[in-house]
Amino acid sequence: MRRRVLCILAAAAGLGLPRLGASATDVPAAPSLLTWTGPVLGGVGSIHLHHPDPEAARGLIAQCVAEIERLERLFSLWREDSQLSALNRHGALAAPPPDMVRLLGAARDATMLTGGLFDVTVQPLWALYRDHFSAAGAAPAGPPRDAVEAALALVDQRRLLVSPDRIALTRKGMAVTLNGIAQGYLTDRVVDLLRRAGVSRTLVDLGETHAIGRHPAGRPWRAALEDPDAPGRLWGEVELVDRALASSGDGGFVFDAAGRFTHLLDPRTGRSPQLHRAVSVLAPDATLADALSTAFSLMSEAEVAATLRRLPGVEARILRHDGTDVALRGDA
Numbered sequence: 001m002r003r004r005v006l007c008i009l010a011a012a013a014g015l016g017l018p019r020l021g022a023s024a025t026d027v028p029a030a031p032s033l034l035t036w037t038g039p040v041l042g043g044v045g046s047i048h049l050h051h052p053d054p055e056a057a058r059g060l061i062a063q064c065v066a067e068i069e070r071l072e073r074l075f076s077l078w079r080e081d082s083q084l085s086a087l088n089r090h091g092a093l094a095a096p097p098p099d100m101v102r103l104l105g106a107a108r109d110a111t112m113l114t115g116g117l118f119d120v121t122v123q124p125l126w127a128l129y130r131d132h133f134s135a136a137g138a139a140p141a142g143p144p145r146d147a148v149e150a151a152l153a154l155v156d157q158r159r160l161l162v163s164p165d166r167i168a169l170t171r172k173g174m175a176v177t178l179n180g181i182a183q184g185y186l187t188d189r190v191v192d193l194l195r196r197a198g199v200s201r202t203l204v205d206l207g208e209t210h211a212i213g214r215h216p217a218g219r220p221w222r223a224a225l226e227d228p229d230a231p232g233r234l235w236g237e238v239e240l241v242d243r244a245l246a247s248s249g250d251g252g253f254v255f256d257a258a259g260r261f262t263h264l265l266d267p268r269t270g271r272s273p274q275l276h277r278a279v280s281v282l283a284p285d286a287t288l289a290d291a292l293s294t295a296f297s298l299m300s301e302a303e304v305a306a307t308l309r310r311l312p313g314v315e316a317r318i319l320r321h322d323g324t325d326v327a328l329r330g331d332a
Contacts, residue, residue: 110291183207184290211240244286
């Protein structure tokens, strides 16, 4: 479960984007703009396509929607008929779809970059907290430690075997979630489709945001970062030109009424560290930004800075619990 904590700033009167956090209206009021909104992996996505030919634009939107629906049939954790659900149910996939192999390869790379903090096999831990807090009279301290340890024993992406011929979970009870990376991957695939069609100025937001080129007015697209604890309060602004932006925050999903246990679970400890109020990542692609925003939420600022030193061109913006913020860059 991911939380959007950004919004596109107002640039001109007229058409507005769907809500991405507080408000979103950085779209020109122009007849060459076609806006689509619809469901994406349990959330609401949008495409703001700048194209001189309305009929061609509608055709491209239809292609994008078909691509979103195709990828959802692979990656959705909530659809019983998805390839991901089949993998979790049977423990293996024979002749897996190439997109599943590519996405799990990107997840493996993110795991290596983050010292194991990004791990798609964290699903048994998530399920443990879900089941614990959905039971009547659940202990507010969370599941017992032995149950947490048992779930942690199933969390290890190295035990997820991926090849073009077969994907396999090598320990009974293991399961995969792609909630920390699939939205970024869908966003990038739609961006690729539009670029191949010659589109040069468009904004795609399918849970994470990727700008194609500049705003039709000639300037960068501008995105404002919203405080997840105070809807409507903006704590920063970034510019997007052929860049992607992904955000994570503890407020996106909580298991308990006190908010101590969230969807951001550390695969080393089985707990929610709640180190930052929000983390946003700017990167060349939304797949990487998506995975890093998840992992950086589990890292100290020093750990984030150390990771970024291996990633020139990637930037992290962190909102601290005291309301201050810091920008960290890979080339700083």
